[in-house]
Amino acid sequence: MIVNIKPSPPMIFGAGASWRTGMVARGLGIRKALCIYDQGMKDTGIAGRIVENLKAAGIQVVCYEGVQPDPPDYIIHEAATFANEENIDGIIGVGGGSVMDATKAVNILTTNPFPITKYFDLGVVQKPGKVLILIPTTAGTGSEVTEFAIVTDTLNNKKVATLGPPTIANQAIIDPELLLGMPASLTAACGMDAFAHAAEALTSSGMNPLSDALAQKAISLIVDNLPAAVKDNNDITALTNMSFAATIAGTAFNSTVTHIGHAMAHTIGAFYHIPHGVGCALALPAVMEFVADTVPEKVRQIGAAMGLSLDKGMAHAELGLAVADAIREFLRKIGIPTLEELSVQREMMALLVPAVMSDMSSYFSPKWGSAEQVYYLMDNMYKY
Ligand SMILES: [Fe+2]
The missing domain is CATH 1.20.1090.10 (Dehydroquinate synthase-like - alpha domain)
Incomplete structure (x- = not known):
């Protein structure tokens, strides 16, 4: 039997790992980052803490805070337009599956033409995006290590995936302390x-x-x-x-x-x-x-x-x-x-x-x- 085994991105794992985000981002060559999260992550203070950690490492940070659950395609376009206007060289997603999937999809559009719906198929060629770091704040989706980004095609009311090696993160940072207090x-x-x-x-x-x-x-x-x-x-x-x-x-x-x-x-x-x-x-x-x-x-x-x-x-x-x-x-x-x-x-x-x-x-x-x-x-x- 011939099997297909795909690699995972490098990971750092353990309680407190997210405090290394700035150091890791700097090591990957990021100088100006877009941090993507949602209102919930803003309210918990986790997103703000990650942003401060990046800034402390000398990285300029801009933020997109508008991710929605089951991320709709128009949100991906809005965030990617912002990313491209800001001329960033790295993207950091902080959140659950919706945020990480949205971040991966946005990253594809920093180096490939719009719209995201072009990439909802097997075998569509994509160029790698910017340097991508994913930080999960739930224990479930596994999106931090997969090459899939599930997005909602709002025209057809259907969940679809952009996928392939260029979608995968350059680094996952998995910190169980970010789960403390979850409902x-x-x-x-x-x-x-x-x-x-x-x-x-x-x-x-x-x-x-x-x-x-x-x-x-x-x-x-x-x-x-x-x-x-x-x-x-x-x-x-x-x-x-x-x-x-x-x-x-x-x-x-x-x-x-x-x-x-x-x-x-x-x-x-x-x-x-x-x-x-x-x-x-x-x-x-x-x-x-x-x-x-x-x-x-x-x-x-x-x-x-x-x-x-x-x-x-x-x-x-x-x-x-x-x-x-x-x-x-x-x-x-x-x-x-x-x-x-x-x-x-x-x-x-x-x-x-x-x-x-x-x-x-x-x-x-x-x-x-x-x-x-x-x-x-x-x-x-x-x-x-
Ligand atoms: Fe799932």
């Missing part, structure tokens, strides 16, 4: 995004041995630490383990790509604006049942990483259901809301099937589903 619902949703990255990486058609090892480790760290991180947002040990899990799950799926669970989450997120990690979490049990007959050993590994004892002689359907039920129980433990609680109408699921089937992530499923099977998967998100 429990955000910790839970982000943690389940990371869980889904790991479980889908293990079962993707692009699976490889390095990603397998990282994904299994990520799942066991998440099962052991996410409940504690949700319960106590000052538990730095749990937050550190969750940060590490999210980063290695990101490294795993950067090579393998995620698959149908993410296609479902992208679709339901684009239509109902429910948090990405919640969509991933609710899709995952059904996906495990769906792929258990095609990649039973991988589903077994996911169960084992969760601490389940799974009989060797189990039928595939029984195996899929056991792992799916264990995930559902975990979702209840960490307080993931149901689709009913999020006011997503069950009768709308049938209308979303074509969008799920055309989402790029679907192509990496180990098994292709008919429209009826995909409808069943969508409807199964309510079984919780």
Whole structure:
């Protein structure tokens, strides 16, 4: 078997790592930086602290503070226009997945022609952007180490990705202290995004041995630490383990790509604006049942990483259901809301099937589903 293993950017990891941002940026040759974040990061004071740290290293800083969740294409254009007017030589994204994805997309437009929609396809040639540093403030997305930037195409109301080596950061700085005090619902949703990255990486058609090892480790760290991180947002040990899990799950799926669970989450997120990690979490049990007959050993590994004892002689359907039920129980433990609680109408699921089937992530499923099977998967998100 020939496998495709992609590198991660250099990372510095650990409590307090973000205090080195200025030194790292200076070492990468940045003299004038654009710092990108959102209003929430401004309010916490984290963005201001990073900006001061950059200035203390002798770097001139300009800021774009207007990133929105599920970043719309027009925000990317606004920030990139500002970046190009300011003649910056480095870009630093500070925030969760939306901020980091927006930052990566903006960076592409500092050296490539507008609009960002030109790059929503495989094989579109991009030049590398400016020097790019990403600093995650959640433990989930893994965007700091991946070559994907998910942006909302507002014309078609669809989440799409710009991707490829030029999208990836030059440096990731992962500081679990930036997670202190995070709301429990955000910790839970982000943690389940990371869980889904790991479980889908293990079962993707692009699976490889390095990603397998990282994904299994990520799942066991998440099962052991996410409940504690949700319960106590000052538990730095749990937050550190969750940060590490999210980063290695990101490294795993950067090579393998995620698959149908993410296609479902992208679709339901684009239509109902429910948090990405919640969509991933609710899709995952059904996906495990769906792929258990095609990649039973991988589903077994996911169960084992969760601490389940799974009989060797189990039928595939029984195996899929056991792992799916264990995930559902975990979702209840960490307080993931149901689709009913999020006011997503069950009768709308049938209308979303074509969008799920055309989402790029679907192509990496180990098994292709008919429209009826995909409808069943969508409807199964309510079984919780
Ligand atoms: Fe994700």
